[in-house]
Amino acid sequence: MGDVQQRVSKTSAMAAGAKGGAPHRGQKVLFGAALAALGVVFGDIGTSPLYALKTVFLLDGGAVRAEQEDVFGVISLMFWSVTIIVSIKYLGILMRADNDGEGGVMALAALAKRLYGRSVSRTGTLLIIGIVGVSLFYGDSIITPAISVLSAVEGLHVAAPAISHMVLPIAAVILVILFVVQRYGTGKVGVLFGPVMVLWFAVLAAAGLTMVVQYPAVLLGLSPTYAVTFIVSHPTVSFIALGAVVLVITGAEALYADMGHFGRSPIRRAWFFLVFPALIINYLGQAALILHNPAARANPFFLLIPEWGRLPVVILATVATVIASQAVISGAFSLSRQAVQLGLLPPLTIRQTSKREGGQIYLPAINFLLFIGVIAVMFAFGSSDRLSTAYGISVTGALVVDTVLLLLVARPLWHWAPWKIVLAAIAFGGLELAFLAGNLFKIINGGWVPLLIAGAVILVMTTWRRGRALVQQDRQRKEGSLADFIEEVRKENLPRVPGIAIFPHPNKETTPLALRANVKHNHILHEHVIIVSIMTAQVPHVPPEEAFVYDDLGYADDGIEHLSIRFGFSDKPDIPRALRAACRAGVLPLDAANFKKASYFISRGAIRTTRTQSMIRWRRSLFVGLAHNAADPAARFGLPALRTVTMGSDVEI
Numbered sequence: 003m004g005d006v007q008q009r010v011s012k013t014s015a016m017a018a019g020a021k022g023g024a025p026h027r028g029q030k031v032l033f034g035a036a037l038a039a040l041g042v043v044f045g046d047i048g049t050s051p052l053y054a055l056k057t058v059f060l061l062d063g064g065a066v067r068a069e070q071e072d073v074f075g076v077i078s079l080m081f082w083s084v085t086i087i088v089s090i091k092y093l094g095i096l097m098r099a100d101n102d103g104e105g106g107v108m109a110l111a112a113l114a115k116r117l118y119g120r121s122v123s124r125t126g127t128l129l130i131i132g133i134v135g136v137s138l139f140y141g142d143s144i145i146t147p148a149i150s151v152l153s154a155v156e157g158l159h160v161a162a163p164a165i166s167h168m169v170l171p172i173a174a175v176i177l178v179i180l181f182v183v184q185r186y187g188t189g190k191v192g193v194l195f196g197p198v199m200v201l202w203f204a205v206l207a208a209a210g211l212t213m214v215v216q217y218p219a220v221l222l223g224l225s226p227t228y229a230v231t232f233i234v235s236h237p238t239v240s241f242i243a244l245g246a247v248v249l250v251i252t253g254a255e256a257l258y259a260d261m262g263h264f265g266r267s268p269i270r271r272a273w274f275f276l277v278f279p280a281l282i283i284n285y286l287g288q289a290a291l292i293l294h295n296p297a298a299r300a301n302p303f304f305l306l307i308p309e310w311g312r313l314p315v316v317i318l319a320t321v322a323t324v325i326a327s328q329a330v331i332s333g334a335f336s337l338s339r340q341a342v343q344l345g346l347l348p349p350l351t352i353r354q355t356s357k358r359e360g361g362q363i364y365l366p367a368i369n370f371l372l373f374i375g376v377i378a379v380m381f382a383f384g385s386s387d388r389l390s391t392a393y394g395i396s397v398t399g400a401l402v403v404d405t406v407l408l409l410l411v412a413r414p415l416w417h418w419a420p421w422k423i424v425l426a427a428i429a430f431g432g433l434e435l436a437f438l439a440g441n442l443f444k445i446i447n448g449g450w451v452p453l454l455i456a457g458a459v460i461l462v463m464t465t466w467r468r469g470r471a472l473v474q475q476d477r478q479r480k481e482g483s484l485a486d487f488i489e490e491v492r493k494e495n496l497p498r499v500p501g502i503a504i505f506p507h508p509n510k511e512t513t514p515l516a517l518r519a520n521v522k523h524n525h526i527l528h529e530h531v532i533i534v535s536i537m538t539a540q541v542p543h544v545p546p547e548e549a550f551v552y553d554d555l556g557y558a559d560d561g562i563e564h565l566s567i568r569f570g571f572s573d574k575p576d577i578p579r580a581l582r583a584a585c586r587a588g589v590l591p592l593d594a595a596n597f598k599k600a601s602y603f604i605s606r607g608a609i610r611t612t613r614t615q616s617m618i619r620w621r622r623s624l625f626v627g628l629a630h631n632a633a634d635p636a637a638r639f640g641l642p643a644l645r646t647v648t649m650g651s652d653v654e655i
Contacts, residue, residue, distance in 0.1 A: 035268035040203075041195030042332050043260045043269055044277050045325030046146055046253025047088070048199065051206060051284045052153040052303050052319060054080070054249040057390045059292065059299035061246050065239050068296035075232020076243055077223035077289045080250045081282060083433065087401065088254045091430050093273055096258055096404065097266045099411055103543070105261030106333065107135035107400065108340035110407045117414040128410070133346060135403035136337045137459035139255055141396035141452030143334040144375035146252065147327030149393055151176055153386040154323040157316035160304045173380060180324050181373040184331060185364050186355065195325045202322040203280035205315060209306045210280075210287025217290040224286075244440030248394050250285070253326070255400045259333030331372060338368045343538045343569075345470060346463040348632035354574055379451065392448035394441040396456060401434045462628065465617075469625030472616055473609065474508070481512035484533075488555060488562055496527050498561070502592070502600040503528035506577060506639060509535055510553060510564040515605035516649040528601070530592065531562045536575055536639070543570040549580070550589040565590060576640035577602070602646040604635050 058076050059066050066072050101109035111132025115125045155173045159166045214220060222228070233240040257269060288302040298305045307315045341347040353364045383389045409427055412418040418426075441449065507514040514533060521527065551566040565584060569575045578597060585594035609629050611622045636646045 035264050036272045037196035037200070039196075039260075039264040039268045040199040040272050040276070041197075041325060042328050043257055043264065044199060044253070044272065044329065045195075045322060045327065046150070046256050046329040047251065048203065048206075048253070048277060048281070049150050049154070049319070049323045049326040050250050050252060051281065051288065052323070053149065053386055053390060054246065055285060055288045055292075055302055056299065057246040057249060057387075058243050059302075060387065062242050064299075066243050068292050068299050070293060071228075071235070072232065072239070073289050073293055074220075074223035074228040075236075075240065076247065077220070077285060078226060078229035079232070079240075079243070079247045080285055081224050082226055082229060083247060083437075084250055084278070084281065086429060086433060087251045088257070089273070089278065091405070091408070092254050092258050093270050095426075096408055097261060097270070099408065099415060100261060100266065103262055103265070104336070104340070106259035106337050106340065107139060107255070107404055107407065108132050108337050108344065109262075110258075110404065110411070111135070112340070112344065113415075114407055114411050117411055128407070129344075129346075131403060131406060133460055133463050134456075135400055135407070136341060136346075137456040137463070138396045138400040138403065138452070139259070139330075139337060140334060140459045141455040142252070142255070142400060143330040143372055144379055144455055145389065145393050145396065145452055146330045147177060147180070147323075147372075147376045148380040148383070149386050149389040150323035150326040151320065152380060152389065154316065154319035156386055157301075157304045157312065157319055160301055161312035161316045170381065170384065174377060176320060176324060177327070177373070177376055177380070180327055181331075181369055181376075184369050185353070185366070195321075195328065198318075198321050199325055200276070202318055202325075203276050205318060206284040207280040209315075210284035213287035213290040213294075213306065214283060217294060220286050220290040220293065223289060224282075241440055242443075244437055245394055245444060246390070248398055248437040248441065249390070250281075251401070252393070252397050253329055255397070255404065256329040256333040258404070259336050260329065262336055327376075331369070334368055334372060335363050335365050338365050339363055341463065345538075346467055348466055348628045349635070349638050351633045351637060352574070375455065383448065388448065391444050392451045393444075395438070395444060395449045396452035398434055398438040398441055399456070402431065402438060405430045405434055462624070465621050465624050466628055468617060469622070469629075473629075477515070478512050481515055481518070484510060484513045485556070487513040487518070488557070488560070491521065491527065491562070492557070492560060496521065496525060498527050498529050501528050502530040502532065502596060504577070504581070504600055504602045505531070505533045506602070506604060506635070507533050507535055510555065510566075514603070516603040516647070517605075519649040520603060527561075529561055532581070532590075533562075533564045534577055534581070535564065535566045536577070537566060537568045538575075539568050539570050543573055544568045546583060546587060550584045550587065552584075552589045563590075574640070575638065578640055578642070600645065602636070602641045604641075604646060604648045606635065606648050 055076070059068065066076060096110070097105065099110060099113060101113040111128050114128045118125055118128065151173045152169070155169045155176070156166075158169060158172075232243075257273075261269060284303075284306075287306055291298045291302050291306050295305075304312055304315065338347065338350065339352055342350050342352070350365055350367050353366070355364050379389070379392075383392065405427075408430070409423055412423055412426065445453070503520075505514040505517050507517075510533060517531070517533070549568050553564040553566075555562055555564055565581070567575075567577070567580045567584070569580075578600075581590065581597050581600075582594040584590040585592050585597070609626050611619070611626060617625070635641070636643060636648075
């Protein structure tokens with residue numbers, strides 16, 4: 003346990019230095035990273051003023067009244083929710099629980115597994131918790147772009163009523179463009195969007211400050227006593243209000259999930275110096291407007307803007323909500339890669355979009371599925387008001403999952419005393435469970451949509467994990483012992499041909515099916531045969547000195563060798579590059595230049611279903627479908643197409 007803690011502390015420090023703006027990189031680099039983070043990370047939570055307060059006062063036919071007691075109570079709830087959940091929990095505590103610089107529920111679950119590595123039952127439970135958390139995040143990733151973009155474009159109802167009938171088509175075109183540009187990478191998108199978000203938060207602050215200066219008494223609403231009074235005096239109404247108050251913290255999980263893209267320090271600085279103050283000032287301004295003009299609760303954000311500035315702000319808000327969508331899309335990419343590396347999803351095509359930041363990636367399949375889901379949800383609900391009934395359940399569920407994992411890692415990682423854990427459970431868990439309870443009534447009115455999405459993701463992940471284990475069992479039976487195979491080959495004295503043959507294979511106990519097939523049908527062996535096993539460590543990055551383990555498999559003269567390569571779950575598993583690195587490190591007794599002509603043999607055969615009772619029939623069919631659509635191993639491992647051969651035999655499940 004001590005070694006794990008030391009390694010976590012070391013990697014966290016490295017991440018903070020490498021990605022968080024270490025002094026030697028200069029303040030200029032840190033400013034640039036913070037600006038880019040503004041363009042990707044804060045879009046979701048930064049556009050909540052468009053719909054959060056409006057939704058509170060429209061819920062249940064206006065149960066929350068536009069009177070001082072209710073308005074101050076709601077503002078107090080909003081302020082302290084953002085402070086406790088976002089500022090303290092995520093930016094103050096959870097970002098210290100990074101997994102070698104990576105954040106998000108999967109990285110947190112992987113960190114917890116490392117800390118409890120000796121307890122098999124507990125690590126299994128942690129994995130299930132992680133699956134639930136990432137599944138809820140996917141539900142949020144589909145709802146957020148739809149409601150964010152729609153809420154902005156709907157500003158046309160106030161700014162330009164003549165073209166308000168074009169809201170849905172305009173929103174659809176914007177979302178198409180957003181998903182198309184994903185292939186260029188979050189770094190390029192962030193640099194482009196960063197200045198826009200600076201302008202957006204400046205407008206939020208300026209618009210809110212105008213009303214706050216006119217009605218400074220609204221600042222009293224920041225006192226926690228108003229939240230307590232509101233809850234005690236109107237328990238039913240406050241319970242209903244919680245279902246909408248949670249909208250002010252949507253995007254908190256995305257802040258954590260996107261930490262691997264930009265680092266901890268840039269995100270924290272951008273939040274405390276710009277985002278947090280701008281959001282609170284704008285909410286205060288909207289509250290002051292509602293108190294002064296109760297009719298403004300129909301759309302307090304846009305009515306806060308002078309009439310001459312509404313159309314420009316609609317355009318700016320639309321761009322900002324595109325950036326909000328970017329935040330959850332980037333988070334979905336990061337979590338998907340972590341799920342693939344941890345064996346919870348089939349291999350997917352992952353494209354690195356930055357040479358400097360390992361966390362900046364693009365997953366075409368995930369991008370396409372998110373796009374289909376977002377467009378379908380947007381047209382099905384038709385407006386942001388209707389979508390708000392589906393929003394909140396997946397968000398609050400993901401918050402609760404993160405808190406559970408936080409409480410589990412706090413003691414072994416930071417040596418928290420029991421009273422600290424209890425306090426965190428009450429402060430974070432109690433508030434988030436209240437939010438979750440307040441959103442349960444939304445299920446029948448659309449809240450079932452993100453739950454259905456989360457359920458589908460859980461089904462896919464658990465099916466893939468179970469099916470993968472069954473396939474591995476059948477393959478091991480057909481592969482046979484590698485040691486016995488080597489003895490047989492030595493006795494047969496097969497002809498050797500010049501060159502290097504590389505066989506990717508999970509272990510060194512069994513024989514690669516492609517190697518067996520090559521010997522059986524071609525009756526030859528290459529001069530050098532290297533069996534390569536890829537292992538995914540439960541850390542994002544593995545240093546070179548810990549990446550390779552060489553084994554001559556008992557004989558130094560037969561040219562049959564084994565090399566284990568450890569990749570972090572944020573590393574690209576490029577086998578040719580790793581082999582050359584192993585040669586340069588002196589691990590492999592070969593010249594790195596020889597691998598320019600090496601041949602690669604992939605063990606791959608058709609997966610056939612049987613009548614066994616190991617898995618329900620429809621789940622077997624689902625697994626086979628997932629396997630058929632998995633990424634090509636040659637592309638996944640960076641193998642050269644012209645020097646890669648696929649051989650093997652059928653595998654049964």
